[in-house]
Amino acid sequence: MVEAVQDAGVVVTGAGGGIGAALARRFAAEGARVVVNDLDAGRARAVADEVGGIAVPGDASAIVADARDALGGTVDVYCANAGLGSGGTEAAPEDVWASAWDVNVMAHVRAAHALVPGWLERGRGRFVSTVSAAGLLTMIGAAPYSVTKHGAYAFAEWLSLTYRHRGIKVHAICPQGVRTDMLTAAGSAGELVLAPTAIEPEAVADALFKGIAEDRFLILPHPEVAAYYQARAAEPDRWLTNMNHLQQKWEATS
Numbered sequence: 001m002v003e004a005v006q007d008a009g010v011v012v013t014g015a016g017g018g019i020g021a022a023l024a025r026r027f028a029a030e031g032a033r034v035v036v037n038d039l040d041a042g043r044a045r046a047v048a049d050e051v052g053g054i055a056v057p058g059d060a061s062a063i064v065a066d067a068r069d070a071l072g073g074t075v076d077v078y079c080a081n082a083g084l085g086s087g088g089t090e091a092a093p094e095d096v097w098a099s100a101w102d103v104n105v106m107a108h109v110r111a112a113h114a115l116v117p118g119w120l121e122r123g124r125g126r127f128v129s130t131v132s133a134a135g136l137l138t139m140i141g142a143a144p145y146s147v148t149k150h151g152a153y154a155f156a157e158w159l160s161l162t163y164r165h166r167g168i169k170v171h172a173i174c175p176q177g178v179r180t181d182m183l184t185a186a187g188s189a190g191e192l193v194l195a196p197t198a199i200e201p202e203a204v205a206d207a208l209f210k211g212i213a214e215d216r217f218l219i220l221p222h223p224e225v226a227a228y229y230q231a232r233a234a235e236p237d238r239w240l241t242n243m244n245h246l247q248q249k250w251e252a253t254s
Contacts, residue, residue, distance in 0.1 A: 002213050004126070006031040009071035013060035013107070014082030016043025018180035019130055019173075022201035023079055024051050026209060032077070035067040039082075061107040064114035074122075078115055080108040080152075081130040085182040086144035087189070097144050104148035108155055116163065123167040128208065129156040133176045133225045137232060140247050141189035160217050171211055175204050175221040188254045193246065197222060 010027045014020040016038030024047055028034045034053035038044035041057035048055035054070045056063050060082040068075050086092070086100040108129055119125025132139075135153035138146045153172055160170035177183050177194025178201055186194060199221060207221035220226055232239040 002030050002209055004212055005077060008032045008076035008126075009035075009068075009074050010077040010079065011035045011037060011056075011063070011067045011071075011075055012079040012081055013037040013063070013111075014039075014130075015047055015079075016040050017047075018182065019175075019178055019201045019204050020079070020081040021047050022205040023081060023128075023208065024048075024053060026202075026205035027051075027077070027079075028053060030209070033071060035070050037063050037067065037082070059107075061102070061110045064111055074118075075115060076124075077126040077128065078111055079128040079130065080111055081128075082107060083130060083132075083149075083152075083182070084145070085142065085185055086148075087142045087186070089141075089143050092144050100144035100148045101151070104145070105151040105155060108152055112155075112159060116159075116168065119168050120163070120166055124169075125167065126169045126171070126212075127156070127159055128171045128173065129153075131156065131172050131174045133174050133220075133222065133228075135172075136174050136225060136229045138243065139186075139189070140193060140243070140250055142186070157217075169212075169215070170217060171208060171219055172217060173204060173208055173211075173219040173221070174225060175199065175207075176225060178204055178221075189250055192250050192253070197224075 010032040012020050012024045015024045015036045024034050024036050028051035035056050036044050036048040036053050037056050044055040044057040056067050084100050084103045131153045132149045134146045135149035156172040177198035179198050183190050204221045211219040
């Protein structure tokens with residue numbers, strides 16, 4: 001058991017399935033009181049019933065107040081997990097870009113805006129951001145997703161460096177492929193890049209709890225991502241050339 005989450009009030013957004021549901025189950029198993037959020041009210045209630053939690057369906061950008069009330073007035077851990085896997089190039093419609101930005105970045109900003117003042121008063125709080133390896137690297141065929149996941153990672157990083165001395169813990173989860181509906185929706189690009197090493201959502205939850213126990217910011221359910229990230233920073237042109245080869249391979253098969 002991870003002592004830091006026992007009896008904690010936890011909110012998990014986008015928890016009707018996939019990574020979010022796995023996080024909700026794991027937090028509940030560790031003794032936390034869990035609010036399950038999802039746009040799909042039926043799926044939220046199903047997971048909440050399963051884990052003995054409380055369903056608070058709706059837009060993840062606007063549920064902090066209701067979730068706080070459901071937990072008796074205090075949110076100890078907030079998992080900003082809801083996300084959009086928006087594909088496309090620079091030519092993707094403006095509304096696709098806007099939706100990706102709103103869900104993948106601004107929902108995190110709005111949640112932090114609502115939570116941080118109370119956490120600073122109490123001297124503690126925990127913000128968990130489900131980012132993606134795309135936020136450290138990139139993803140072929142998915143400009144809106146890649147760009148906004150970079151934004152989500154940057155915001156989590158900023159929260160951590162700004163408030164860690166005041167008791168706020170931040171974790172950024174950056175998996176590659178995970179066997180969820182989002183991977184299926186990624187189509188042929190996902191099949192080429194992500195599917196071969198895809199893991200189950202429960203493995204992501206395991207990685208997060210190991211990171212919480214070790215008090216680590218960056219959570220890598222696929223450890224090899226660390227080497228890719230280092231290569232990208234050390235030799236960006238070589239890394240971009242290799243990624244372009246992958247792009248060409250995808251174009252030739254799609």
